[in-house]
Amino acid sequence: QKGSKGDACVNGTKGDKGDWGAEGSPGLNGQPGAKGEKGEMGEKGYCGDSGERGGKGQKGKEGMKGEKGNRGDNGMEGKRGPDGLPGAKGDPGVKGAKGELGPPGLLGPVGPKVTRSAFSAALSKPFPPPNNPIKFDKILYNDQGNYSPVTGKFNCSIPGAYVFSYHITVRGHPAQISLVAWNKKLFKSRETLYGQEIDQASLLVILKLSAGDQVWLEVSKDWNGVYVSPEDDSIFTGFLLYPEEPPGI
Numbered sequence: 001q002k003g004s005k006g007d008a009c010v011n012g013t014k015g016d017k018g019d020w021g022a023e024g025s026p027g028l029n030g031q032p033g034a035k036g037e038k039g040e041m042g043e044k045g046y047c048g049d050s051g052e053r054g055g056k057g058q059k060g061k062e063g064m065k066g067e068k069g070n071r072g073d074n075g076m077e078g079k080r081g082p083d084g085l086p087g088a089k090g091d092p093g094v095k096g097a098k099g100e101l102g103p104p105g106l107l108g109p110v111g112p113k114v115t116r117s118a119f120s121a122a123l124s125k126p127f128p129p130p131n132n133p134i135k136f137d138k139i140l141y142n143d144q145g146n147y148s149p150v151t152g153k154f155n156c157s158i159p160g161a162y163v164f165s166y167h168i169t170v171r172g173h174p175a176q177i178s179l180v181a182w183n184k185k186l187f188k189s190r191e192t193l194y195g196q197e198i199d200q201a202s203l204l205v206i207l208k209l210s211a212g213d214q215v216w217l218e219v220s221k222d223w224n225g226v227y228v229s230p231e232d233d234s235i236f237t238g239f240l241l242y243p244e245e246p247p248g249i
């Protein structure tokens with residue numbers, strides 16, 4: 001760098017040239033230069049390698065409730081459930097129409113024979129009270145029950161012709177025996193026996209009776225020698241000979 005000009009030599013011989021002065025201090029910094037022009041654009045760089053996959057993020061907060069969706073399709077039919085309890089009794093139904101006439105029924109069993117009537121009964125004690133039906137109280141046959149051992153009367157239930165018969169032992173007293181029908185002594189017979197003599201009286205008649213007609217035997221006062229013992233029977237019998245034929249046959 002150029003140093004500063006030295007002092008003018010006065011009145012003196014010209015002096016020798018002086019030594020170089022000491023180096024001066026640096027000057028002030030200069031002003032910054034103007035901004036240079038923009039350089040040209042460089043070429044596109046190469047694509048970098050893919051970074052490593054990041055770790056799983058944390059679970060986000062629960063979102064807001066969404067809007068109501070559309071109605072879905074109908075589901076499949078479910079399985080059959082267990083049987084329910086029985087329901088309450090229903091109202092009676094409407095009366096049905098009258099059915100068709102059915103086939104004829106089978107032949108029924110043979111009905112009871114109503115055209116039978118018979119009885120036979122024996123006395124168990126001698127000397128029956130007079131003027132009353134004699135109660136032949138030992139029943140030998142009375143399937144239809146038309147004879148009553150309680151009253152001693154036969155009661156007709158089938159109109160027709162009847163046979164009545166008796167076989168009576170007489171002993172100890174005389175006897176007068178009457179067969180009574182329609183409350184009249186129709187047939188009478190007498191025995192005049194006394195003591196230990198034994199005899200029998202008998203009768204057989206046919207009577208036409210209507211339903212409800214009653215027939216019995218009686219003895220008279222002081223003439224009730226009707227007897228019975230283990231060796232001697234007294235028996236009253238009656239039966240339907242044939243029924244009255246219905247009109248039109």
Ligand SMILES: *[C@@H]1O[C@H](CO)[C@@H](O)[C@H](O)[C@H]1NC(C)=O
Pocket residue numbers: 010011
């Ligand atoms: C130098 O010389 C000039 C003339 O010669 C004289 O007048 C002057 O005084 C002198 N000066 C000094 C300092 O001598």
Ligand SMILES: *[C@@H]1O[C@H](CO)[C@@H](O)[C@H](O)[C@H]1NC(C)=O
Pocket residue numbers: 155156157158211212213
């Ligand atoms: C006698 O028989 C008739 C005809 O069957 C009957 O109506 C009546 O009740 C009977 N009487 C007695 C006492 O059994």
